[in-house]
Amino acid sequence: MNLAWKEIKKNKTKFIILGSIIFLVSFLTFIISGLSNGLSQDNAALIKDLPEGQFYMNADADATYNLSRIDASMQDKAMNGQKDAAALSIQMGFVNDADDKQHSIAFVTSTDSKLFESVEKGEIVLDRSLEDKGLKVGDTLTNNQFSGEFTVKAFVDQKKYSHAPVAYINMENYKEIYRVNEMQLVFVPGKEKALEIEGLQSFSNKDFLNTIPSYSAEQMSLNMIVWFLVVISGMLFAIFFYMMNVQKIGLYGILKAIGVKTSSLFGMMWSQMIVITLIALTFSVALSQGFTMIAPAGMPFSLTLQTTVQLSIVFIIIGFIGATLSGIQIKKVEPLQAIQQGEV
Amino acid sequence: MAILELNKVKKSFGTGHKQVDALKETDFLAERGELIAIIGPSGSGKSTFLTIVGGLLSPSTGEVIINKENLSSLNEKKRSKIRLKEIGFILQASNLIPFLTVEKQLKLLDKVKKGNMTKAELEQLYKDLGISDLRDKYPSDLSGGERQRAAIAKALYSNPSIILADEPTASLDSDRAYEVMELLKNETKNKNTTTIVVTHDTRLVGYCDKVYNMTDGILTLKSKE
Numbered sequence: 001m002n003l004a005w006k007e008i009k010k011n012k013t014k015f016i017i018l019g020s021i022i023f024l025v026s027f028l029t030f031i032i033s034g035l036s037n038g039l040s041q042d043n044a045a046l047i048k049d050l051p052e053g054q055f056y057m058n059a060d061a062d063a064t065y066n067l068s069r070i071d072a073s074m075q076d077k078a079m080n081g082q083k084d085a086a087a088l089s090i091q092m093g094f095v096n097d098a099d100d101k102q103h104s105i106a107f108v109t110s111t112d113s114k115l116f117e118s119v120e121k122g123e124i125v126l127d128r129s130l131e132d133k134g135l136k137v138g139d140t141l142t143n144n145q146f147s148g149e150f151t152v153k154a155f156v157d158q159k160k161y162s163h164a165p166v167a168y169i170n171m172e173n174y175k176e177i178y179r180v181n182e183m184q185l186v187f188v189p190g191k192e193k194a195l196e197i198e199g200l201q202s203f204s205n206k207d208f209l210n211t212i213p214s215y216s217a218e219q220m221s222l223n224m225i226v227w228f229l230v231v232i233s234g235m236l237f238a239i240f241f242y243m244m245n246v247q248k249i250g251l252y253g254i255l256k257a258i259g260v261k262t263s264s265l266f267g268m269m270w271s272q273m274i275v276i277t278l279i280a281l282t283f284s285v286a287l288s289q290g291f292t293m294i295a296p297a298g299m300p301f302s303l304t305l306q307t308t309v310q311l312s313i314v315f316i317i318i319g320f321i322g323a324t325l326s327g328i329q330i331k332k333v334e335p336l337q338a339i340q341q342g343e344v
Numbered sequence: 345m346a347i348l349e350l351n352k353v354k355k356s357f358g359t360g361h362k363q364v365d366a367l368k369e370t371d372f373l374a375e376r377g378e379l380i381a382i383i384g385p386s387g388s389g390k391s392t393f394l395t396i397v398g399g400l401l402s403p404s405t406g407e408v409i410i411n412k413e414n415l416s417s418l419n420e421k422k423r424s425k426i427r428l429k430e431i432g433f434i435l436q437a438s439n440l441i442p443f444l445t446v447e448k449q450l451k452l453l454d455k456v457k458k459g460n461m462t463k464a465e466l467e468q469l470y471k472d473l474g475i476s477d478l479r480d481k482y483p484s485d486l487s488g489g490e491r492q493r494a495a496i497a498k499a500l501y502s503n504p505s506i507i508l509a510d511e512p513t514a515s516l517d518s519d520r521a522y523e524v525m526e527l528l529k530n531e532t533k534n535k536n537t538t539t540i541v542v543t544h545d546t547r548l549v550g551y552c553d554k555v556y557n558m559t560d561g562i563l564t565l566k567s568k569e
Contacts, residue, residue, distance in 0.1 A: 003444075003452070010443030010482065254439050257400070258498070259428040259456040335400050 003264075004271035015276055018240050022280035025236060026315055029229040030288035033311060034295075034303030036222035042300035043215050046090075046108065046161040047208060050115060053189035055208040056200040063201070063211050065090065069182040070200070077197050078186040079111075086113035087183035089174060090161060095124070095141040095150065103130060103141075106161035109174035115189065117156060117168035124150035127165030131155045132297060145177045162212065163300075230314055237322030241273065245329050257335035265330050273323040274316070281312045346409075347505050347538050348374040348397065353406030355392050366392040368561040369406070374506070379532045379539045381549050383566075384558035390542040391510060393558065397540065398508050399427040411505055428457060432499030434509035434528075439495060440483040446494045447479035453501045461502050473497050473527065489520035493527065500531055507532070507539040513548060525551040 008015045041048065056078045061068035070078070070087065079085040088110035094102050105126070110116040117125040124141060135141075141150040150169065159166040175181060186200075194202035203211065210216040245252075252265055285308045295301040350372035357364045367389045374380055384390050395401040396408060399415050408415040410430050415423050433439075441449055454461065461469075470476040473493045483491055492512060499507050509528065513521035525541075529551045532539045541552065549555045557566045 006448070007443040250439075251441065254435070254441060257433060257435075258453055259424070260452075 004268040005275070007268075008272060008275065014244070015272070018244075019276045019280045021236060021240065022233070022277055022315070022319070023284050025229065025233045026281055026312070027284035027287060029226060029233065029311060029315075030284055030303060030308055031291065032222065032229060033226050033307060034288065034292065034301045035299075036219065036226060037302040037304075037307065038300035039222065040215075040219055041158065041302045042160050042163050043218065044161060044209050044212055045158050046106070046166050047205060047212075049158070050187065050205060051189045052191055052205060053187055054194040055203040055205070056186040056188070056194075056197065057184065057203070059199055059201045061201075063203075065184050065208075065211060068184045069180070070184065070186060071182055074197065074199055075183060075186055078188065078195065078200060082188045082190070084113050084115055085186065085188040086110045086116055087186045088116060089178075089180075089184040091174075091178055092162060092164060093143065093167075093177070095143050095167065097135060097139060097141055103133065103135075104164050105130075105167040106164045107174060107177065108161070108166050108168050109171045109183075110168075111171065111183070115187070117154075119153065119168045119170045121170045121172055122148055122151060123153040123170065125154050125156055125168040126152060127159045127167070128155045128157050129160070129165045143177060146173060147176065148173070162214075230311070230318060233315060234318035234322050237273070237319045238326050239322075241269065241323040242326035242329075245269070245326055249329065249333055252330050252333040253335055256333060262331055266324075266327055269323055269327050269330065270320065273319050277316055277319045281315060285309070285312060346373050347376050347411055348372070348540075349409040350397070351407045351409070353396060353403045353408060355389075355396060355401070356404045365561050367396065367403075367563075370563045372397075372556075372563065374538045374540065376505075376538055377533060377536045378553045379529050379551060380541070381552040381555045382540060382542045382558055382563070383544070383546055383549065383555060385544070388558045389561040389563075390558045392561075393563065394508050394510055394540065394542050397506075398431050398433060399423045429502075430505045432501065432504035432507045434492075434495050434499040434507060434512045440491060440498070442483050445480050445482055446475060446486075446497070449494065449498055450501055453498060457502050465503075466501075469497055469500060472531070473500075488515045488517075489523060492516060492520070492524050496524070496527060496531070500535075503535060503537070505537060507537055509539065509541045511543055512541060513543065513545055518547070521545065521548065 056070070057063070057065050057068035058070055058074075075087045079087065088108065091107045092104070093107045094104050096102050108116065112118060119125055126135065135152055137152050137154060139152045141152065143150070150173075156166075188195075255265060256262070285305075288303055288308060289305060292301060292303050350370055352369050352371060353367065354365065354369045355367040357366055370393070382390050382393060392401065396403050399408070399410070403416065406416070410426060413426055415426065418426070441452070444452060450466065470479065473496055475490065475493050475497060478486060478490055478494065483494070486494060492515075496512070499509070507528070512528070513524050516524060525548050528539050528541065531537065541548070555566045557564050
């Protein structure tokens with residue numbers, strides 16, 4: 001470690017360049033990951049914030065919740081005795097404010113449950129993003145398929161569905177707007193195995209998210225970008241350490257010639273990798289966390305400290321593997337190489 | 345008393361019709377207190393000889409005996425142990441560790457060789473080599489002659505029995521080259537070690553007790569002129 005640190009101190013420029021590359025790549029990965037999570041939240045925060053459980057929809061709906069209709073008897077079977085279970089429906093729609101300005105929203109209605117907002121007839125609870133657009137508690141909103149008016153009762157944080165703010169309404173109002181009597185879904189929280197109910201198909205939260213149009217395609221693309229960046233970072237680590245090791249073959253030969261063990265040389269290389277990576281990651285974690293505070297309000301960006309720490313651990317592991325692979329040459333270096341410089 | 349003995353040592357590289365005999369069958373003897381030069385053109389086998397003597401390369405046939413230990417009968421671990429204890433290498437100037445000061449280079453040696461040199465002995469070594477003022481300097485801050493003196497200090501650290509020097513004056517002007525040879529001669533005599541210098545530079549042979557010529561892998565004793 002001492003030897004490793006001395007080399008870093010003496011060759012600051014070389015190690016700063018290496019650290020900068022790690023910083024830039026990890027920062028880019030954190031930002032893309034933040035955007036990915038942000039878009040994911042924007043697309044399905046309503047579902048993602050629910051506890052683990054099972055969604056049920058009509059087996060004939062072909063895994064498309066819009067086509068699902070669960071009649072009263074099936075609903076009773078699914079909800080029977082299950083604590084906090086709820087029957088719910090989600091439909092994309094819009095409301096008009098007092099200035100007749102139209103706002104796209106996702107109407108959500110449910111039976112009584114702690115997991116969803118309880119709303120009286122004529123009331124509406126909105127996602128806070130609509131407050132940012134000028135709506136206030138007490139405002140009245142209309143919908144051309146609804147005979148009455150909605151009064152804004154409250155705003156709730158981070159409730160989005162399919163990139164639209166959620167609007168909780170009473171079940172009776174929902175039935176009037178969409179001319180339906182049945183709910184689309186039943187959600188039963190809990191980690192127990194799904195019940196086998198004839199005519200209903202069950203989905204875990206994750207499986208249900210993938211039934212949302214565009215969700216899986218969008219997430220898959222973003223996750224691919226994140227993991228490509230992680231893999232590219234690993235390759236960069238390996239290439240940079242390889243280049244550094246090639247430059248240092250003579251030095252390793254000298255160190256071996258004076259009796260420094262191969263394991264100590266690996267220790268030296270790993271120490272340098274850990275020091276440089278930790279410093280670079282500290283900067284990129286701090287900067288990306290700072291970015292979450294200053295990111296524009298309309299930008300779907302969500303990066304928790306936990307995510308950055310997890311990605312940082314992946315970076316350290318990948319850096320370790322990259323450095324170790326490139327370090328195999330150290331094992332091959334003979335002290336002879338320090339002495340016999342090309343001459344036989 | 346012979347400190348180094350080579351009996352019928354031969355080194356070949358490659359096989360079949362591609363085989364090259366870098367060192368043909370050689371017998372060699374070196375006594376304590378001797379400064380020996382091996383001269384010869386590039387590619388003649390000088391460095392091969394030096395690396396075999398230093399235990400860094402195993403001979404194809406024959407035996408290398410250092411201080412009564414036959415290196416050929418030992419495994420790499422034991423050979424390495426003898427190498428560290430008995431042999432000091434003086435390599436070309438680039439063989440200093442670039443990111444360590446002169447003092448730290450010796451401290452590293454002290455750590456690796458488990459410190460068998462007292463502080464007073466170390467101070468004497470600095471003094472003998474005239475590098476007391478250079479101890480806080482990095483190799484890049486030293487002149488060619490200073491670097492070579494630092495390299496000699498590394499080789500002499502912990503009083504090895506044999507010093508092997510590969511072109512120790514290659515990067516030096518004449519004055520500095522003579523200065524280095526004078527130093528090696530003094531250290532050889534004062535500490536009763538054996539020093540083998542491999543060089544192209546025939547001007548240096550005047551400092552040596554014996555001069556060998558290496559041509560096409562054949563080592564022959566040359567009478568001093």
